[in-house]
Every structure is written in C-alpha cells, then in structure tokens.
Amino acid sequence: MWYGVPWWTKHKTGAHPLLRVPPVPQPPTITLQSPKDYIFDPRENIVIICEAKGKPHPSFSWTRNGSHFDVDVDSKVLMKPGSGTLVIDISGEKAEAYEATYQCLAHNEHGTALSNDIVVRQSRSPLWSKERTEAITVQAGVSLVLHCRPPAGLPPPLIFWMDNSKFNILPLSDRVFQALNGDLYFSNVVPSDTRNDYICFARFPHTQTIQQKQPISITVLENSQSAERAPGFMAPVGASSTQMVLRGQELELECIPEGLPTPEISWRKEGGELPSNRMSIVGYQRTLRISSVVESDAGDYRCTAKNKLGSAEHSIKVTVQASPFWISAPRNLILAPNETGILNCRVSGDPKPKITWSINGMPVDNAPLDPSRKVEEDTVILNHVQSGSSAVYQCNASNEFGYLLANAFVSVLAEPPRVLTPPNNVYQVITNNMALLDCASFGSPMPTITWFKGSTTAIQNVDPYVIHENGTLEIHTAQPVNSGRYTCIATNALGIKENHVKLEVKEPTRILRLPEYKVVERNMDAVFECRVKHDPSLVPTVTWLKDNKALPLGDNRFVVEKDSLTIRDVSEEDKGTYTCIMNTSLDQDSASAMLTVVDNPMSIPQYNQPDPPSDLELTDQMDRSVQLTWIPGDEHNSPTQKFVIQYEDLLHQPDVWVNLTEVAGSGTTARLQLSPYVYYSFRILAQNHVGFSQPSHPSRQYRTNPAAPDVNPSDVQASGTDHNNLVISWKPLTGLQANGPALRYKILWRQKDADQEWVEETVANASRHVVTDTPTYAPYEVKVQAVNDYGSGPEPQLVLGYSGEDLPSSAPEGVQVMVHNSTLAEVHWEPISSSTVRGKLQGYKVYYKRERGVHETEAEAPEGAAPQTVTFGGDLSEGRLPGLRPYSVYDLHVSVLNGKGEGPPSPSRSFSTPEGVPEQPGFLEISNPNVDSLTLEWGPPLNHNGRLTGYTLKYQPVNSTSELGPAKLMTIAANQTSVTLVNLKSSTLYKFYFYATTIKGSGPSITKEAFTVMDTAVGVLCPVCLARPPGPVFGPLNATASEDGAMLNWEYFGQPRNIFVEYTVEHSKEEWKREAVNSSAHSFTIKGLKPGASYKVRVVARDPVTDSMVHSTEEELVSVPAVANRQVDIATQGWFIGLMCAIALLILVLLIVCFIKRNKGGKYPVKEKEEAHQDPEIQPMKEDDGTFGEYSDTEDNKPLKGSRTASNGTVRRDESDDSLVDYGEGGDGQFNEDGSFIGQYSGKKEKDTHEGNESSEAPSPVNAMNSFI
Structure with a gap:
C-alpha cells in the first residue's frame, strides 16, 4: 500500500521541489461541493458546486430527486467546463421550480464518486399574519409577557424590539428580558414601562428585509405601594422541564423569573460541574450556553431565582443525542495486485446509525459479485485484489438526525519504486544541530526505505539516527563524523530505486577576538576588532550595528573591513554600543562593545569597579517589610548601573547570601519585602561597566515575627506503587517559607465519586505519605496543607490522582492478521474492557516470531530466535508489522499494557507471508582469467525469501576513464553454482552485477570487477586472482636502450589501477611525459626518444579518480646511443x-x-605456374600460443630492419622475386608430372597447414628472407 507525500518538502538549507510523479491512474475524488442545505436568494443565480479530480479527469452528471437530471435539456442550466458545478439562471423564472434534492456524480474509467445530497431551497421572508393587538393595562409590580410570534422564515429571522417613536432598540435588563423565542418578559412592571409603541421586528438575513408586528400598548397603573413577592418562573413553566440537544451543537438553557424585587439567577449541574472552558452565562444570568456539546453534558441542570423574600428552583433534564459522526472515515487505498486491503467506516451516533455500502454509486447488494470482496457491517475486506478492480466505495451512515457520506477509492496499481526527492541533494548543517535527509518515495506496493552511509554501511534506526515513516533520515545531533555520502534505497516487489544525497556538517561560526570598550578623544579614530573563526567552506559576511540600528548610509567615516570597524574623526554623536554580527549561510555570532568620546587626552578617565556602599541603615520596620538605606561608594569614572541587595538567613541558612532584589544605580533606598520567622542580615554590591564592587559590610540583624504559612507545598502528586496503595508526595517548604516553628503537613484524601468523607493525616519532616488498602486504580482527590504553631496555610488546591495499578486480567480477543505483502502485515484485535485493564491503558504489545520457512517442515525448521515485539500506544485496535521475512510462517499473539506491566497473551495466531525478492548471493568469486574468458562462482543467498527461480548476471566493460560500456544480461538456472564467460575482450576490466531471483523479481546485487588476461604469449593472471606477495607493489624495473627508444620490463602485484610509463630528459625542467599501459602488462617500449640523450624513466600506478600517484618504481637512467x-x-x-x-x-x-x-x-609453362601458384612460405605464419611467450606481440610482429613494408602490413616483392621463390622453394603440386624436383630446393621442411585467418596476417619477414638463400 502506498501513502501520498507532499510535492514540496523543506530541509535545513531551504525548500526544494520534489520530482513530479508521472501520472498514474486514479479514480475520482470529490474535492469541493455545496453544503447539504443550500438556501438561495431568489434575486441571484443558483450555483451548486461540484469539483472533483482523478486520472483521467472525471466527467460529471447529476441526479434530481433521485432521477437523472439532463442538464442539456434545460436552457437555464449551465455546467461549467471541466467542472461539475451547475449555474441555474432563475431570472424571469419561478425559483420554486428548481427547489429539489441534487446529487453530483463524478466518473472516469476507474470508478464513480458521489457528492452529498444537496437540498436546494429558496429563502423566504413572509409577511406577519394580520392580527389585532389589544391594549394592555396592568398594575405596577406584576409580571408581564409580550408575545412576538414572528412568521416562519427560511432561514429563521433575527428578532429585536424597538419603540416606534424614536426607532431605538428597546433597552434590556435583568427586569426586562427578551427570550430566545423573541417574546419580551417583564419580571415586574414599573410606571415608566407605560408606552403605546412596543414593536417586535423580524430581520430575514438572506433577503435583508425587515418585517414588523403591530404596535402593542402598555399602561402601568401606579399603586401607592407595590406588593413585594417571592420569585417564580415565567419560563419554563412548572418545576421541571426537558430539553434535547444534538452532540456538537450549542445548548441554550433559559430561565426567566418573575418577582419583586427582581430576582437574581444562578446555575448549577446536579452531580457534576459546568464545563468552564465551553460555558458562558449571558443575558443577565438568564441564559446558560454550552458550546460543542458532548455526551457528558447530559444531566439535570438547575436554575435558582432568589430575592430577599425567598427563592425558587427549576430543573431542566438535558438529553444528548447525536447525528452520525466519524470515528474513522474510510481512507483511499492504493494496492498492488494480490494485496489485501481494508476499508473501515466507523461511525457513532444516538440512535446507532445504519451503515450501507455502495460501489461506484450502486448499492453493494446490486453490484456484480466479486469473491475477493467481503462486506461486514462497517468494514469491507478486499482479498488478493486483481488489476482492473479499481473502484470508488461509498459508505453512508444515517439515523433520524442526519447522515454522513464518504467516498474512498481503491486503486489497484503495480508500480515499481520511484524516489521523489531530487538526486544529489547537498544538505548542510552546523555541528550539534539536527539534520534531515529526505527520501520521499512512490510505489505500489509501498516501498520500504533503507539508508546507507557510504556504499556498504546500512543505517539502523538507533541513536543517533531516526528513520521516519516517510523515509526521512534524521540525525538529531549531527557531528563532523556524520558528513559524507548517503544512499536511500526504495524497494518493493517490483524493483529497487536508489538516490544519493550528501551531508556536510560544518564548524560553527565563532567570534574569537571580541570588540572591546573604547574611550577615544574627539576627532580621533576609533577601531573595533572582530575576528571570526568559521568553517572554511562557508563565507562569512560582517554587519555592524550602532545601538541596534544600521550604520548611517553614505557616511564615509565608517570603514568596515574584514576583521574591524574604523570610525574616523569621531564626534559626540558617535558614542554608543557597536555590535559586530558575523553571518554565514547557516549560522551567525555577534558581540558588542561601547564607545565613549571625550574632549581631550587629559580628560580620559581611569576606570575601575565602584567602591562598596556604606552606612547601611534599617528604618520603618514592619512585620513583612523594612526600609534599607545606604551611601554609594566612589564610582571610579564609570556610572553605577545597579545595586544588588543580598540577605543572609542566620536561623535557617547561615553563611549563605541570597540575592533579594535589585535597585537602579541612581537609588539609595529600597523597600524590602520579608518573610516571617527569619533572622535577616543585609549587604549590597554595586555594579558599573567594569564590574561588581566588593560587598558592603552587613547591616545589623533584623528578626521578623512568626506567622501562619503563606503557601502550601508544591508539586503535589498522587499515584500508586502497588495495586492496593496510594502514594501522596509533595515538595516540602523551605525554611524561608515555613513562617514559624514546628512546620508540618496536613494530608487529606478521599475516593472520587464515592460519597466518602475526607480522611486526614498530619506528618512532619516528610515529603510523602502512603495510603494502604485502596481499590485498584481508583481516582482519589488529594490536598496537602502546610501547618505550623501559628496556624494553617491557605486552602490547598485539589489534586486528582489514582491508586496503584495491577496487571491486566484479560487478553485481547478476535485477533486477526491481514498480510499486505511479503514484508508487511496488519494485525487487528478487539480492545479489552476498561474493567479488565486494571490501570491506565498504555497500549497493546504484539509478539511475533518467525517459526520456519513456508517450504520447510517443522522438523527442518532451525531453532527460532527470540520473538520480535512492537507496541502500539493508546486505545488502538490495529497496527502494522513491518520488516517481516518473505515466504515465512509466523506465530503471533497480543497482550495489553498498563502502567504496571503486561497482561496475559491472546491465543496464538499463525500467518504466512508470500514470496518476496531474495537476498544477495552468498558470495561471488572470479577465477581462471584468460585472454577472452573468465569463470564466475557463487553461493546461494542466505535467505531465499521464496522459491529460487534462477540468477541474473549483468556485466559490462569499464574503460580507462571508468566509463561503463554496453551491458549484457544472462539468465542462469537456480541449480548452477558457476559459469564461464567467453568471447570477452582481452586486457579489459569488467564489472559484474549478480542477482538471485524468485517469481517476485530480483534481489539486491553483489558486484565484482576483474580483468581478462593481456593477449600475449605469457599468461598473466588478473590482479584480483593474485595474492600480493609481501614487500613492494612494484618489482625491479629493467630498462634497455635502443637506437630510438627504450624497452622496459617490470612486475606489478597491486590492485587494478591506472598504470603509466613516465619519462623525462635528465636535468630537464620539463614535466614528465606519460604513456598509458594496461595494468596487466609487464613490458613496454618507449618510441621516439632522441638519439644521444639520457632519460629518467619510471612506472607508476595512479588512482583512477584523483590521478594521484599511489605506487612507483625506482627511477632508472636510460642513455639512447648516438646514430652515425x-x-x-x-x-x-x-x-x-x-x-x-x-x-x-x-x-x-x-x-x-x-x-x-x-x-x-x-x-x-613456367610463367603460368608462377601466376597460378603462390609459395606457402610467403604466406603469413601464425605462431603457436605459448611459444616464445616471454616476448610481446608487438615485438614478434615487427619486420626486420631494412625490409620494406606496404601500408597493409605485407612485405612487397617484385616479379623476379616471385618467380625465383617459386622455383627455389617449391611446394606441393609443382612439377607434378614426374616429381623429380619436388622439395629439392626447399629451405626447410614443409610447414603444417594452418587454418583460420592466415591470409589476413602479415607475412613473416624470416620466410621472405629464406627465399633468397
């Protein structure tokens, strides 16, 4: 399964775009829609919004009142291009004709998504029904109600009362109150209420119209004395009432009293507390509002009306019901073929919602039968999904108060991994800061991310590394050793993709030479130094500030250089604080110093710390305070910035001086706030720019009187250490807080919601108390109060705690395992009841252990390792098990955790993981190197992760510049352990990649490099096959000079590198010339040397990457002979x-x-014989491999000195030579009529007939010379 990642991510050095994922098929998703209840203004067009996305982009259609709505038929209806939004022009039409329930359908070839049912209604502002109002006459002091009864508008109108004469809103008070339904209540009337124009107005918000009721007249008759009366209630009526509210809405409770004097109202909840964070009491205490209602808000609420004559109560029983609300909405799934997925539609409500499922808008019962689909109430289980089964599932949850509709698509994709983070990102971070290396990925199945540092070191999810779920690698405290090249590898069953990034951990920027305080004479120059140490790869920029502001622009007197700031010709305006800020692209450092400008050198003062204050005197002595005065000491030309007053408590902490307060440098007195029961002594320190003075002499001792404690102990906690106790702990008061002798602590506790009295215990010299024989994990209310001989501290704060926990008594039930792929499974369980948790639920712990491979029997299974565990915190009922071994049988059980420990395990469940890709082969060795062949031998992977189907070998040549040539692939049977590669190029470095494969694909490769042997008579073993002898890498260098060159011979035992023959004229300043040589060669001839010159020669091995010299022979001197x-x-x-x-x-x-x-x-016919026959002695002669093998091919094929060679490499002969050779050498078939001269003039015996490509080779110059003998 794949989860999306953001297109943009940010790392330490800034933001960068992720690589865009190529478009992949996606079913539609509704992205924007109109609200379920859409009320439109008849003066404007109706706009019903429906936007969706998908690949390909979806098309749209609509239903109206459950039937297809043909948009094209109605000319007044327009659908926006590329969108499903409807625009209905209702001008000149009856708007009522378009009132209906609409639903939008977005569909493409992968599915159909539905919008909510959108109920479209016209806003209405009806006129007030005609009614006749009667004038009202009442006695003063009685209660009165003026009914408004506004017309039912859509939406409901806003109500307010006005007087018609001044068009002012009627002032309201606790006596005159407007109820929620708009009626106007008078708790008691007074003569000033007499008026003939009480008017109720209704404002309709959509149409912005206002309707009014007929005026109401009130006449209040004055009494000599109004009769006072106890309170009663005008609304609600009776002693009790009920009210229902929906979860999430606002609860408004109203109590309107009557009585004289006007009663006051108070509110409370029986058996509970009002939620202070969601509650407000408004409307002169008449209305209680609770926002975002939850189930716990249900209960009995009481309003109490009270005046001096008595009180009255009204009880309102509040019930909370709920329209459907989400616990867990279904989420989109992207699955690979044969994976398993689960759609959860978890809702709640009161009454319990009914859940129905649809597929592409069709009820699931009417959808085509799919054996892989299983619907269980709020869950759809999809087993082993197949390509082409993508769809959009709809979950509808409804009850009498409303409904919820959610779309969740299931897209079946098979996508190999892609790394979305751009390649070769360079991350820079300062030492000791956090580094985040991104590796965002895409794929189906969901890729597994593995990080490597360098090329071979796998990074584990342990300190200092954290591998996040989205693939990001976090190094929480980066050090220079963490610098380097990192590789992230994204793997799923369809392939592997890697990405390389680089981390550079830089040294922090630090200012080594800080600017110093300067005193400079006017008109002279001031120089501040600011030298910095920084990482060599970062370029610092310096910024100078004056008094935290930029230096004046255009003022050439300020000269900023790399390590300093110079202020030329300083003046009084230049004084102030100068700050040097050194910035790099990653960090900064700063330092400041002051500049003081003086008039002349004689006035430059000498600076020093101030002298200590003297003559400390205590006056105006009170129980909790005292006045301290002093005389400042000499400031030594640097103004005093502040005075620090310290005290010593001789009773509780003698010889310890503690800072009490600070006073500005201009002050000489301070009012000190003191604590009771302390033996005080005071002293003062003065501070200027140079530093602190010595402490003053202490003041005389001042003792404060004892008193009751001012504070109670802090950090009060209550928790259990065993299943039947409660430990109450606190932070004791200090001696300064005791306020008096015999400090002790009064501890009070009681079990919450158990109707218990407070239990009290007093202890001294303690910081904890243990309460025994408590029920397991019961809530307790706890208070701790400080007490001394002079009284008790303030009322202590109530603290809630729990007694000790016990181990859970039951195990989770209904444990099920859903296997997603070869390395990932999802486990589900039913949460245990709270009564069996017996403590605070910490989560669930899953134990899973690999028992054996699927292909193994129990007898063949190796001894199992310790089980793996993963803990899921909180009240979860599912979790994922990553990192499983493919093609394995696992055993699993689940237990519950609380603060005490772990409960009993659930019954074990076994599950099997499907096949995956194998690990890399056990080893790869290369042997038997030859001119054109190599032999590879290998071992099978340690873990097959499935049924091994074979191996894949990829190899390609590597040239001298480390560039790779064309690659070749070879498939090898699973039972093979070696293969010989033929038709390779001689003297060539090959790179081999060797993979093991299963039906799921290839695993990681093992790589090796090896050379074929140079095409010479001597079989030189490849360097990887030779064991290097002890001693130097190069053997002795032998150099032999010829007329125009030098022959070099050497031995090399090192690793394959770039080998060069280098030479230069002796005593010359010219650079060494070089000739590249195959690393397997052991001889070379330098051509074109100057006759009579002496040359220094050597053979060197150089690094292929840096070209630096790694090994070298001794230098030899070669003298080329002069030629006459x-x-x-x-x-x-x-x-x-x-x-x-x-x-x-x-x-x-x-x-x-x-x-x-x-x-x-x-x-x-001699001439004809000559033309028809060619002497085999003049044909090319091919030497047997291995004969005179100590000489190179280049030597063997050179013509003899003095012979003439044609451009095609053959020796030229004139016609007389040809005829003489024919007769002198002869051959089979010449003079064959009598044979008398056969073989008599041959220079040697017949040679064996040669096959192959002899005619393409140059003739042997030896044979050519033999024809003249």
Whole structure:
C-alpha cells in the first residue's frame, strides 16, 4: 500500500521541489461541493458546486430527486467546463421550480464518486399574519409577557424590539428580558414601562428585509405601594422541564423569573460541574450556553431565582443525542495486485446509525459479485485484489438526525519504486544541530526505505539516527563524523530505486577576538576588532550595528573591513554600543562593545569597579517589610548601573547570601519585602561597566515575627506503587517559607465519586505519605496543607490522582492478521474492557516470531530466535508489522499494557507471508582469467525469501576513464553454482552485477570487477586472482636502450589501477611525459626518444579518480646511443657489389638448370605456374600460443630492419622475386608430372597447414628472407 507525500518538502538549507510523479491512474475524488442545505436568494443565480479530480479527469452528471437530471435539456442550466458545478439562471423564472434534492456524480474509467445530497431551497421572508393587538393595562409590580410570534422564515429571522417613536432598540435588563423565542418578559412592571409603541421586528438575513408586528400598548397603573413577592418562573413553566440537544451543537438553557424585587439567577449541574472552558452565562444570568456539546453534558441542570423574600428552583433534564459522526472515515487505498486491503467506516451516533455500502454509486447488494470482496457491517475486506478492480466505495451512515457520506477509492496499481526527492541533494548543517535527509518515495506496493552511509554501511534506526515513516533520515545531533555520502534505497516487489544525497556538517561560526570598550578623544579614530573563526567552506559576511540600528548610509567615516570597524574623526554623536554580527549561510555570532568620546587626552578617565556602599541603615520596620538605606561608594569614572541587595538567613541558612532584589544605580533606598520567622542580615554590591564592587559590610540583624504559612507545598502528586496503595508526595517548604516553628503537613484524601468523607493525616519532616488498602486504580482527590504553631496555610488546591495499578486480567480477543505483502502485515484485535485493564491503558504489545520457512517442515525448521515485539500506544485496535521475512510462517499473539506491566497473551495466531525478492548471493568469486574468458562462482543467498527461480548476471566493460560500456544480461538456472564467460575482450576490466531471483523479481546485487588476461604469449593472471606477495607493489624495473627508444620490463602485484610509463630528459625542467599501459602488462617500449640523450624513466600506478600517484618504481637512467651519419652512396659499397654478383651468379645457375630440365622432361609453362601458384612460405605464419611467450606481440610482429613494408602490413616483392621463390622453394603440386624436383630446393621442411585467418596476417619477414638463400 502506498501513502501520498507532499510535492514540496523543506530541509535545513531551504525548500526544494520534489520530482513530479508521472501520472498514474486514479479514480475520482470529490474535492469541493455545496453544503447539504443550500438556501438561495431568489434575486441571484443558483450555483451548486461540484469539483472533483482523478486520472483521467472525471466527467460529471447529476441526479434530481433521485432521477437523472439532463442538464442539456434545460436552457437555464449551465455546467461549467471541466467542472461539475451547475449555474441555474432563475431570472424571469419561478425559483420554486428548481427547489429539489441534487446529487453530483463524478466518473472516469476507474470508478464513480458521489457528492452529498444537496437540498436546494429558496429563502423566504413572509409577511406577519394580520392580527389585532389589544391594549394592555396592568398594575405596577406584576409580571408581564409580550408575545412576538414572528412568521416562519427560511432561514429563521433575527428578532429585536424597538419603540416606534424614536426607532431605538428597546433597552434590556435583568427586569426586562427578551427570550430566545423573541417574546419580551417583564419580571415586574414599573410606571415608566407605560408606552403605546412596543414593536417586535423580524430581520430575514438572506433577503435583508425587515418585517414588523403591530404596535402593542402598555399602561402601568401606579399603586401607592407595590406588593413585594417571592420569585417564580415565567419560563419554563412548572418545576421541571426537558430539553434535547444534538452532540456538537450549542445548548441554550433559559430561565426567566418573575418577582419583586427582581430576582437574581444562578446555575448549577446536579452531580457534576459546568464545563468552564465551553460555558458562558449571558443575558443577565438568564441564559446558560454550552458550546460543542458532548455526551457528558447530559444531566439535570438547575436554575435558582432568589430575592430577599425567598427563592425558587427549576430543573431542566438535558438529553444528548447525536447525528452520525466519524470515528474513522474510510481512507483511499492504493494496492498492488494480490494485496489485501481494508476499508473501515466507523461511525457513532444516538440512535446507532445504519451503515450501507455502495460501489461506484450502486448499492453493494446490486453490484456484480466479486469473491475477493467481503462486506461486514462497517468494514469491507478486499482479498488478493486483481488489476482492473479499481473502484470508488461509498459508505453512508444515517439515523433520524442526519447522515454522513464518504467516498474512498481503491486503486489497484503495480508500480515499481520511484524516489521523489531530487538526486544529489547537498544538505548542510552546523555541528550539534539536527539534520534531515529526505527520501520521499512512490510505489505500489509501498516501498520500504533503507539508508546507507557510504556504499556498504546500512543505517539502523538507533541513536543517533531516526528513520521516519516517510523515509526521512534524521540525525538529531549531527557531528563532523556524520558528513559524507548517503544512499536511500526504495524497494518493493517490483524493483529497487536508489538516490544519493550528501551531508556536510560544518564548524560553527565563532567570534574569537571580541570588540572591546573604547574611550577615544574627539576627532580621533576609533577601531573595533572582530575576528571570526568559521568553517572554511562557508563565507562569512560582517554587519555592524550602532545601538541596534544600521550604520548611517553614505557616511564615509565608517570603514568596515574584514576583521574591524574604523570610525574616523569621531564626534559626540558617535558614542554608543557597536555590535559586530558575523553571518554565514547557516549560522551567525555577534558581540558588542561601547564607545565613549571625550574632549581631550587629559580628560580620559581611569576606570575601575565602584567602591562598596556604606552606612547601611534599617528604618520603618514592619512585620513583612523594612526600609534599607545606604551611601554609594566612589564610582571610579564609570556610572553605577545597579545595586544588588543580598540577605543572609542566620536561623535557617547561615553563611549563605541570597540575592533579594535589585535597585537602579541612581537609588539609595529600597523597600524590602520579608518573610516571617527569619533572622535577616543585609549587604549590597554595586555594579558599573567594569564590574561588581566588593560587598558592603552587613547591616545589623533584623528578626521578623512568626506567622501562619503563606503557601502550601508544591508539586503535589498522587499515584500508586502497588495495586492496593496510594502514594501522596509533595515538595516540602523551605525554611524561608515555613513562617514559624514546628512546620508540618496536613494530608487529606478521599475516593472520587464515592460519597466518602475526607480522611486526614498530619506528618512532619516528610515529603510523602502512603495510603494502604485502596481499590485498584481508583481516582482519589488529594490536598496537602502546610501547618505550623501559628496556624494553617491557605486552602490547598485539589489534586486528582489514582491508586496503584495491577496487571491486566484479560487478553485481547478476535485477533486477526491481514498480510499486505511479503514484508508487511496488519494485525487487528478487539480492545479489552476498561474493567479488565486494571490501570491506565498504555497500549497493546504484539509478539511475533518467525517459526520456519513456508517450504520447510517443522522438523527442518532451525531453532527460532527470540520473538520480535512492537507496541502500539493508546486505545488502538490495529497496527502494522513491518520488516517481516518473505515466504515465512509466523506465530503471533497480543497482550495489553498498563502502567504496571503486561497482561496475559491472546491465543496464538499463525500467518504466512508470500514470496518476496531474495537476498544477495552468498558470495561471488572470479577465477581462471584468460585472454577472452573468465569463470564466475557463487553461493546461494542466505535467505531465499521464496522459491529460487534462477540468477541474473549483468556485466559490462569499464574503460580507462571508468566509463561503463554496453551491458549484457544472462539468465542462469537456480541449480548452477558457476559459469564461464567467453568471447570477452582481452586486457579489459569488467564489472559484474549478480542477482538471485524468485517469481517476485530480483534481489539486491553483489558486484565484482576483474580483468581478462593481456593477449600475449605469457599468461598473466588478473590482479584480483593474485595474492600480493609481501614487500613492494612494484618489482625491479629493467630498462634497455635502443637506437630510438627504450624497452622496459617490470612486475606489478597491486590492485587494478591506472598504470603509466613516465619519462623525462635528465636535468630537464620539463614535466614528465606519460604513456598509458594496461595494468596487466609487464613490458613496454618507449618510441621516439632522441638519439644521444639520457632519460629518467619510471612506472607508476595512479588512482583512477584523483590521478594521484599511489605506487612507483625506482627511477632508472636510460642513455639512447648516438646514430652515425648513414647518407653514403650505396652503389660504391663493397658488400653491395658482392651481393649483386652473387645474385647474378645464382640466377645464371638456375636458368641453366631450368633449361636442362625443360629439355629433359618436357615443356612446362613456367610463367603460368608462377601466376597460378603462390609459395606457402610467403604466406603469413601464425605462431603457436605459448611459444616464445616471454616476448610481446608487438615485438614478434615487427619486420626486420631494412625490409620494406606496404601500408597493409605485407612485405612487397617484385616479379623476379616471385618467380625465383617459386622455383627455389617449391611446394606441393609443382612439377607434378614426374616429381623429380619436388622439395629439392626447399629451405626447410614443409610447414603444417594452418587454418583460420592466415591470409589476413602479415607475412613473416624470416620466410621472405629464406627465399633468397
């Protein structure tokens, strides 16, 4: 299951957008709709709102009074484009025609969502019915009611009374009161009430019209003396009444008394207290209002009317009922195929609501049968959902007072994980602050988030790390060691996605050199220093303030530099406090100092702490206060800022001085508030800018008289330590608070709501008291009062506590397990009754233990580890079990927790998790490296997490710049443990990714790198297969010079790195030149060196990332021999002449032999033979692998010195060479009529016939030379 995440998130360095999730199918959701009761003004258009979202965007339709409403038929009705909102033009029409109950339907291919039933009614302001009012004549002092009886409007009107002569609202009082129904009540009338224009007005809010009743006339007859009478009630009538109110609404109770004098009203609730935070008494105490009514507000309320002649009471019995209200509304579900989901529609109400379910607007009983769907009253269970079963479910809960309608879609999606947080985010935080690394994800099934630091270290959810449910990694106190690269991996059954972020923990910014207090002569310069230490990667900016305000703009006298502020040519206006603020992008630090400007150097004062005050005198002595006066000491050129007055209590704490109060630096007297029963001595310290003075000499001792305590003990608590006791504890009073001798504590307690009397106990020198033989976890009211020999403290505050808890006596019942996927299950249980909790419910504890794999029998199962536990706090009835092992059988039970401990376990339930992806293979080893092949061997995963279906191998070459080449994939059977890869490139680094797979997909990979062997005669093992011998990584370097180069040979035993041959001219300042070499090579020839020059050469191994030198051979000196001038006339050389003569003689001998042969054996077309046959000796010669393997290919394939090589790599021959070779070397098939000359002139034995691509290789220069022999 997947839960949404916000599109934007914020981390330490600011806000950044999350990657947008590609659109995924989504059933419709109603986002905005009109209220259930829509009253419209007939002068305006009717607008019935209906907005919805979904993918694809939904279309809309309407019903009216339960039947389809064709919007297109009525020209007065318009539906807004892209919306379901209806606009009905009622101008010129009868508005009553559109009064009806409307419902909006939003639908797309994945389902249909419904709006509430919207009852549309026209507002009305009817006229007052015609009536004839009679003039009223009453005696003074009697009660009177003027009835209003306004017309029933929609919505109901607002009522008020006015007098017609002045059009003023009638003043109200406790004697003259307007009731909630609009009637006007007189508790007793007086002559001034005589008036002929009492008018009741009704204002209708929607139409903004006012209607009025006919005026009422009242004449009050004066009596010589009005008869006083005891109170009674004009409304409600009788001694009691009842009233019903709905939960969540406002309760208004009204009591209107009559009597003379005018009675006063008070309110109370029988057997309970009025809710002070939701209660108000208004209307001259006549009306009690309680907002947001709850069930506990039900009960008997009493209003009491009282005057000097007596009192009267009226009881109102309030019952609370409730229209349906949500306990848990159904939530949208996104499920993967074969997952299980639950829709809960938990409501309450009084009477109990009836719950009905619909699917896409159709009652569930009429919907197509679906065996995966199970409806149980307020719950829909969806087992093993399939693709294409997306829908919108409606839950309707109703009773006689109303209804609730909720839409919840079930979208069946199979989506691999996606990480929504942008890649490569860099988070910066200051040391010791909290760091939050985001990893918002999307997927179905819901991805599991795993964090890694570096490449291999998995982060556990333990200090200092916290992995939040949304994937965010929290480091609550970041340290520099936490800096580095972090990887979050989102995994579900369909794949794996990773994201990399970087955390940089910076040093805090601190001001090391603070600005100092300066006294500067006028017209001189003032310099404040402000040197800061900060993280090298952060750039600080300095800001200077004067008296907490910015420096004056455009004033060039203020010069701000990196570490200082200079004020040139200071004047009197420059004095003040200067603050240096050092800011970085992450933090700041600040420091301040004062500048004082003086007239001349002679006036620069010497500053020091003030002298202590003297002559301390106590006057105007009273029980709780005394007047202290003193004479200030010398200020030493720095004004006194304040005086600190301290006292010593010689009775309770001798030799301890405590700050009592502070006085401004200009003061010399203070009124000190004192406590009783204390032996006081006082002393004073003065403070200026430099510091504090020494303390003054103490005053004479002043003793205050004892008194009763002023305060009671604080922090009073009541709780039990055992199931049958109550421990009452408090914080004792100090000696200064005792106020008198023999301090002790009076403890009072009683069980709440048990009609018990207070139990009292007095203790001394204690801070706790234990009450025994109490019932288990019963509420108690507790008070603790301080007492001494002079009386008791004030009335103590009431504290509520509970006696001790006992272990729960029962276990949860109805334990069920819903398996969501291979690693997540949801457990449900029925909460236990409060009577069996026997304490404060702390939550429920779930024990679950893996017993065995699904494929294992009980006998094959290994010894199980300790069970895992997860605790769900509060009064929950369900919880999730993450991190399960796939393809496993688990045993589970649930117990309840209270403050005492854990109750008995529930009966065990077993459940199985489906297959998941396997763990990574146990190991991966690479052996038998060859020129074009490698052998891989592996071990199976430690945990298969299902039935292993095989392995997947992905490999790709890596070039010298660490770039990856094209990847190849290979599927391998599950029973294989090795494979040999062929047709690989020689001398190439390959990277291998090896996965194990089940039917659910591939698990995490194990990776390795290895080289193939260089294509030489010597089989050099890959570095990963060689055990490095002890000693240096490089063996000795051998260097041999040639005419234009140098041959280098070495041994290398290190890890695969970038290997270079580097050289430079001796005594030259030029940089070293380098040639890249395969890391498996052991020889190299440097070409193009200058003859006669000396070179320093070395072989180095460099880091592939930083290019820094890791290992190096010793430097060798190579001297390239000088070459003599060879530009001579070759025709004059003796050797050349001799060679030509020998060739001529040889040709002559051959011609003679051919001539004799022709005459003897017949005529042979020699020229045709030459053209038709080519000497195999001149064909390319392929050496056997391994022969003379100590030489490299580059050496073997070089032509001999002096030979001419064509551009295609073959040795050129002229026509005379070809014909001579044919006859001199011969071969099978030449002169085959008699065979007399076969093989007689061959330079060597026939070679074995070679297959393959010989014709594409260069001819051996050795064979070419043999043809001349």
